[in-house]
Amino acid sequence: DAKTTQPPSMDCAEGRAANLPCNHSTISGNEYVYWYRQIHSQGPQYIIHGLKNNETNEMASLIITEDRKSSTLILPHATLRDTAVYYCIVRYNNDMRFGAGTRLTVKP
Amino acid sequence: AAGVIQSPRHLIKEKRETATLKCYPIPRHDTVYWYQQGPGQDPQFLISFYEKMQSDKGSIPDRFSAQQFSDYHSELNMSSLELGDSALYFCASSLFGGAGSTYEQYFGPGTRLTVT
Numbered sequence: 001d002a003k004t005t006q007p008p009s010m011d012c013a014e015g016r017a018a019n020l021p022c023n024h025s026t027i028s029g030n031e032y033v034y035w036y037r038q039i040h041s042q043g044p045q046y047i048i049h050g051l052k053n054n055e056t057n058e059m060a061s062l063i064i065t066e067d068r069k070s071s072t073l074i075l076p077h078a079t080l081r082d083t084a085v086y087y088c089i090v091r092y093n094n095d096m097r098f099g100a101g102t103r104l105t106v107k108p
Numbered sequence: 109a110a111g112v113i114q115s116p117r118h119l120i121k122e123k124r125e126t127a128t129l130k131c132y133p134i135p136r137h138d139t140v141y142w143y144q145q146g147p148g149q150d151p152q153f154l155i156s157f158y159e160k161m162q163s164d165k166g167s168i169p170d171r172f173s174a175q176q177f178s179d180y181h182s183e184l185n186m187s188s189l190e191l192g193d194s195a196l197y198f199c200a201s202s203l204f205g206g207a208g209s210t211y212e213q214y215f216g217p218g219t220r221l222t223v224t
Contacts, residue, residue, distance in 0.1 A: 032210050042218070092210075096151075097153060
């Protein structure tokens with residue numbers, strides 16, 4: 001699976017949009033981009049995934065660049081409960097290869 | 109909605125003992141995955157099963173084994189426990205986990221294993 005690079009930490013003000021970037025320059029054509037988050041030792045929580053088109057669900061939006069070498073997860077109105085480690089994962093096969101992730105802290 | 113169930117939630121064992129962790133997937137999910145997360149580390153994939161057959165293998169020690177049963181639940185058996193095995197163990201489930209599967213995985217709450 002392709003390697004991903006994320007900033008180790010980010011801060012966001014409550015109520016503002018949180019934009020979490022991810023680089024995956026070696027992604028191959030059939031690999032999807034997944035985003036998960038983990039809140040304080042709980043089980044990782046699925047957020048969203050996509051192949052090449054932008055995706056949106058009730059939790060977040062996923063913007064994938066045209067060359068698919070990077071993506072951005074957008075939490076439109078961050079709340080304190082969104083404080084977590086966010087993982088960007090590129091996968092084709094069964095297992096999820098978690099990288100270092102971004103620790104997002106939402107501040108009041 | 110029903111989620112992945114793991115038992116026990118906490119387990120304390122001594123070195124060289126054995127432990128068995130259980131995972132009950134979301135109904136209709138036929139694929140189960142096991143992950144290990146050490147203190148301050150990111151989750152690491154151990155092994156997965158689809159339709160009772162091992163489908164992928166990650167960094168699972170030889171002292172560990174796992175299986176999936178006909179009702180799709182799975183058990184992770186750990187023998188000759190070492191202090192370094194102390195970790196959170198997560199189980200996840202998904203629909204069809206065959207090659208090229210893109211179904212999202214749903215994680216359970218984890219089992220915290222402490223080896224003393």
